[in-house]
Amino acid sequence: MTSTKSFVTDYMNKQRGLFEEISSYVWNHPETRFQEHASAAFLANALEEAGFAVERNVAGIETAFVGTFGEGAPYIGFLGEFDALSGLSQEANIAEQKPIVEGGIGHGCGHNLLGTGALSSAFAVKAYMEEHNLPGTVQFFGCPGEEGGSGKTFMAREGVFDHLDVALSWHPSPVNSIMHLSTLANYQVYFQFKGITSHAANSPHLGRSALDAVELMNVGVNYLREHVPADARMHYAVTNTGGYSPNVVQADAEVLYLIRAPKVEQVDEIYKRVCKVAEGAALMTETKLTVKFDKACSNYEPNRALERILHQYLVETGAGSASEEDQQFAKAIWESLNEGEQKSAVEVLKGFGYTGDGTEFEGKYLYDDVSEYIPSDEVLSGSTDVSDVSWLVPTAQCTTATAAIGTPLHTWQMVTQGITPFAHSGMLRAGTAMALTAIYLLENTDELKAIKEEHEKKREKNPYVCPIPADIKPSAIKN
Numbered sequence: 188m189t190s191t192k193s194f195v196t197d198y199m200n201k202q203r204g205l206f207e208e209i210s211s212y213v214w215n216h217p218e219t220r221f222q223e224h225a226s227a228a229f230l231a232n233a234l235e236e237a238g239f240a241v242e243r244n245v246a247g248i249e250t251a252f253v254g255t256f257g258e259g260a261p262y263i264g265f266l267g268e269f270d271a272l273s274g275l276s277q278e279a280n281i282a283e284q285k286p287i288v289e290g291g292i293g294h295g296c297g298h299n300l301l302g303t304g305a306l307s308s309a310f311a312v313k314a315y316m317e318e319h320n321l322p323g324t325v326q327f328f329g330c331p332g333e334e335g336g337s338g339k340t341f342m343a344r345e346g347v348f349d350h351l352d353v354a355l356s357w358h359p360s361p362v363n364s365i366m367h368l369s370t371l372a373n374y375q376v377y378f379q380f381k382g383i384t385s386h387a388a389n390s391p392h393l394g395r396s397a398l399d400a401v402e403l404m405n406v407g408v409n410y411l412r413e414h415v416p417a418d419a420r421m422h423y424a425v426t427n428t429g430g431y432s433p434n435v436v437q438a439d440a441e442v443l444y445l446i447r448a449p450k451v452e453q454v455d456e457i458y459k460r461v462c463k464v465a466e467g468a469a470l471m472t473e474t475k476l477t478v479k480f481d482k483a484c485s486n487y488e489p490n491r492a493l494e495r496i497l498h499q500y501l502v503e504t505g506a507g508s509a510s511e512e513d514q515q516f517a518k519a520i521w522e523s524l525n526e527g528e529q530k531s532a533v534e535v536l537k538g539f540g541y542t543g544d545g546t547e548f549e550g551k552y553l554y555d556d557v558s559e560y561i562p563s564d565e566v567l568s569g570s571t572d573v574s575d576v577s578w579l580v581p582t583a584q585c586t587t588a589t590a591a592i593g594t595p596l597h598t599w600q601m602v603t604q605g606i607t608p609f610a611h612s613g614m615l616r617a618g619t620a621m622a623l624t625a626i627y628l629l630e631n632t633d634e635l636k637a638i639k640e641e642h643e644k645k646r647e648k649n650p651y652v653c654p655i656p657a658d659i660k661p662s663a664i665k666n
């Protein structure tokens with residue numbers, strides 16, 4: 188074992204209790220986008236107690252913060268998330284669906300681990316820098332509202348990441364791998380229709396139905412679906428149906444669209460066509476349309492030179508080992524998955540960058556290896572606001588096994604596995620691999636050259652333009 192590796196692993200082992208406490212606190216205080224007040228405060232206070240200078244209210248967002256240690260270049264940033272999802276409240280450590288709060292919030296994407304794992308890297312790098320008098324700056328970015336909010340894209344718009352030399356992050360999953368796939372860019376937009384109320388039986392001819400407009404818009408978009416690129420996605424949620432009275436013509440209705448495609452330009456083209464469909468619906472129903480842009484994010488741009496280094500340290504960190512109890516729980520989780528979920532297990536792993544064919548999982552419920560790194564141009568059918576950072580700064584992400592093979596994101600199974608010893612071990616392996624990568628770059632600043640060259644070559648032809656218009660502010664959701 189190299190002395191750097193033993194320094195970082197010893198640090199993680201000594202501080203494991205603290206990191207488990209932070210991750211468990213965030214898990215126990217699930218909060219949706221831009222309302223993560225308890226989680227953000229807990230993480231920011233932990234940074235301060237560890238000796239970081241903390242700036243709160245970053246980019247005008249109450250739950251965004253940055254912790255900084257050191258001075259001058261190079262600047263290494265760790266990206267941490269901590270938001271949860273509505274409708275996913277779930278008790279911990281049981282293999283059956285059981286909400287803590289009926290209809291409540293839960294950590295269905297493992298962001299309690301994500302934020303704490305990135306924090307553990309920042310802490311370990313600071314400790315190493317102090318011990319070895321290493322110059323440079325390490326920063327932890329507290330990034331709120333990843334789920335449906337694109338917090339980082341708003342932060343990117345305000346220039347929060349501009350000075351960084353590299354950014355590192357990770358995501359909990361069932362596999363140990365580099366996340367080398369690109370992701371879908373997206374726009375999220377509200378379409379609001381305003382009509383005229385009337386008695387639905389007595390004077391229906393006087394009413395103009397906003398709800399009809401929403402329905403007609405959705406029908407129109409469902410026809411449009413055939414005429415967009417195959418990998419584009421258009422989802423919607425009706426966020427206002429106009430009330431609970433069928434005998435009143437609904438004068439106000441609203442639908443929220445999430446439009447995705449591999450490139451921002453494609454999303455923009457589809458968006459303009461969706462707007463035409465909405466205008467058509469307003470014309471048909473004689474209602475007034477208001478389009479309210481909510482948020483957007485770009486597609487992810489991987490940096491292969493940085494990924495290669497992160498992979499090397501992920502391999503060096505290893506896959507760890509699971510206890511008999513971890514194995515038993517993972518088996519019970521696998522058995523709770525339906526046939527479709529079990530059949531999709533390998534596909535789910537491939538989305539996280541796993542490059543094998545799944546044969547080595549025979550008879551296993553927990554992944555016990557580190558996937559080979561074979562970068563590909565494939566696109567993951569999902570989005571992340573890490574993408575906007577990746578356009579500005581060379582960025583790499585790893586993933587570590589924190590859950591049973593087959594566990595899909597955004598499910599109660601993901602929530603219930605969020606604070607197990609196995610999940611915390613995975614979190615600290617990601618923390619270790621990212622910390623080792625950062626220390627390597629701080630000690631070998633020449634290596635930054637190739638990483639930056641790769642980044643700049645892409646940006647020369649295609650500079651970053653923030654996909655969120657300048658006047659749009661982050662918006663929370665009602666729970």
Ligand SMILES: Nc1ccc(C(=O)N[C@@H](CCC(=O)O)C(=O)O)cc1
Binds near residue numbers: 334568570
């Ligand atoms: N490594 C991952 C990062 C994010 C996600 C994810 O589920 N993201 C949300 C983000 C949605 C949004 O951008 O609003 C999604 O795709 O629906 C999945 C894997």
